[in-house]
Amino acid sequence: MGLGFSRDCIAYLPIFMMMTPTVTTFQSLAQQYQTALLEDVLPFWLKYSLDEEKGGYFTCLDRQGICFDTDKFIWLQNRQVWLFAWLYRQLASHPLVSPQDLTTWLETARHGANFLAQYGRDETGNWYFSLDRDGRPLVQPYNIFSDCFAAMAFSQYAQVTGEETAKAIALQAYHNVLRRQDNPKGQYSKAYPGTRPLKSLAVPMILANLTLEMDWLLEPDLLESVLTSTIQEVMGQFLDPQSQILYENVAPDGSLVNCFEGRLLNPGHGIEAMWFMMAIAERRQDRELINRAVEVVLRILDYAWDEKYGGIFYFLDAQGYPPQQLEWDQKLWWVHLETLVALVMGYRLTENWDCWQWYQKVHDYAWSKFADPEYGEWFGYLNRQGEVLLNLKGGKWKGCFHVPRALFLCWQNFDKLAAGSD
């Protein structure tokens, strides 16, 4: 692979269980995440994912990085543009990042942005779900998440480049999302109108994250009002006050619905939503919201941790019935990475000891099972027992996004913790 560093420093550190963390602990963890990001994960995508011939990125990469399918999934294309533009901004003045690295990152973002600006949208500006290698549309704009990730990508990219066309694309995509949020699937919705209306946690959750991303482009009043309403919806409607369970789907008024979709829990999604809440709360210095979000993360881990094999289940039924999802017991990379982010952020913001204990447990599991010291990057899909289920580093749903984003965020949080403990 020639990544030019010893993988030993990344792989499985069964650190410090139950120990009180010191400044050295935090520094060593910050170092671990930084090394993994800069010397393993980014080089992997830079080396294997660029389609130099047709533009855009390959995301279906096997364990070794070899492309096994050339279709281009809009979520992942946009997420990779976002990631490189975001890291460029975050690390523009970091001593460890060379001007050449920054140029490479910017060119990588541009490589995807050009392809997407040319091929990603239909004639009315809605973002397709997927394209073939050449950019011809394969799957229609059947939901709004392609538009969400387009707004995020082009917002970051416009901030880096100052390009007006990128800014216009970002705003168009953002307004697509706002316009379609109450009927996200449009004509492709199979639900019969009126019998059992449900709304999905994904919508306010993504709006919270997206709106923070777009803060530089939005009127302050619009920004604050969207943030306030997403907090109210997530914490006041999807979170059940009695059980403190965060549901994936509820009735439009927030009441619980006793059906498969209504009983569905998606622990990783819930935990990710909670760190979005913490990010908004930190910005607003809302300590109560921070504390509530941390409590919900801990509550989710209590019911979603697999006591038998370790790891966090993918789906559960709130009443313990068999879920519809056959993959319910699998262990997914993003679930564990978002949990690491939530726990380190929660610990930094609250010093809640349970956060630290859970952090160690999840760190131990995630770094020993998902990271691949042999070929780089992280496996995406493990079976319940923790064995590799799909021998890949990228596919239709896994691209250059959750791994590097989480590695960066954990690095930054541990850096702050180290600085705070000095």
Next chain:
Amino acid sequence: MGLGFSRDCIAYLPIFMMMTPTVTTFQSLAQQYQTALLEDVLPFWLKYSLDEEKGGYFTCLDRQGICFDTDKFIWLQNRQVWLFAWLYRQLASHPLVSPQDLTTWLETARHGANFLAQYGRDETGNWYFSLDRDGRPLVQPYNIFSDCFAAMAFSQYAQVTGEETAKAIALQAYHNVLRRQDNPKGQYSKAYPGTRPLKSLAVPMILANLTLEMDWLLEPDLLESVLTSTIQEVMGQFLDPQSQILYENVAPDGSLVNCFEGRLLNPGHGIEAMWFMMAIAERRQDRELINRAVEVVLRILDYAWDEKYGGIFYFLDAQGYPPQQLEWDQKLWWVHLETLVALVMGYRLTENWDCWQWYQKVHDYAWSKFADPEYGEWFGYLNRQGEVLLNLKGGKWKGCFHVPRALFLCWQNFDKLAAGSD
């Protein structure tokens, strides 16, 4: 449970591996399937699935038969009507089946047929995908398989009862299928037109089975021409002549397409399609088609059998890449039951020794892993290791269909084998 018989005769018989079968072998297997059908599986559904209050059937039944969700899925509702009407016709003069049993089966079919005739269709006669307990539509008629199973159900039911309205419903549903076969998802299709057209094995496969079911209602010319074209499509287009691999999706002209859907293999589906082919071929006395279908079954088993844990994989990629389906390595009840049917039918029709060897291997796996001697009926979903993944006997996709249909067909085939060996 009080099923009134010893379960020992049903559970796991690790019989006769590699032995030459005798008339006693066939008689004992016929007996095993007959007992399982009449004394275990039918009583389970008769006891637990009828919604006496609102009509139709409960299909979401936990291991013990307790209903955990009351939604009514049209595939499963129609399949249960079909099953009871079909068994009524098949066993109307069988000495072991009492007039009271027959009356119960007919009433059970009627119970579902009345509910479905009242609530199952939209105003243009298309069949919904699901209803709530009261019969209010939940999910739109987004594919044609609801109509397929409605045609099968009402055709059988009309044959038993002679009711003209049932006959009219069957014909309407059959013509829905013929009309929509080239665009089965209609407005709900997410595929962008023209970029990469694909057609699915499911359509000709279900048409083959459905058309045989409707033979009494169709003009002989239409019947034979539909059967001929389904044979040509399945054996001439979905089956690759070089590799002898049966694909799940191909281009409209039958050529292979190198994408996730185009590489997808669904071994259970392929094997089920092959026994539909054998059924048509037996009717037409087409020995060449019988032999080809048997060869394809054996070929599928060669590549789809899990050498490590036993059982047949749910999905595979033709080129060995990671499939999109996270549940690819799971072991599903219907896959194994349809394989038992195909193997016993294939052995009866050809005396191919490989069929008999495979039959024993699959029998051994299926009866030891799926059958539940403690609470009756069969588990539906096992993980790769063969452990129960969902603790249920019925759900959104598993109802009163594959288990009893396969038990009956295996029983009948072994009866014929026993008679032929006398």
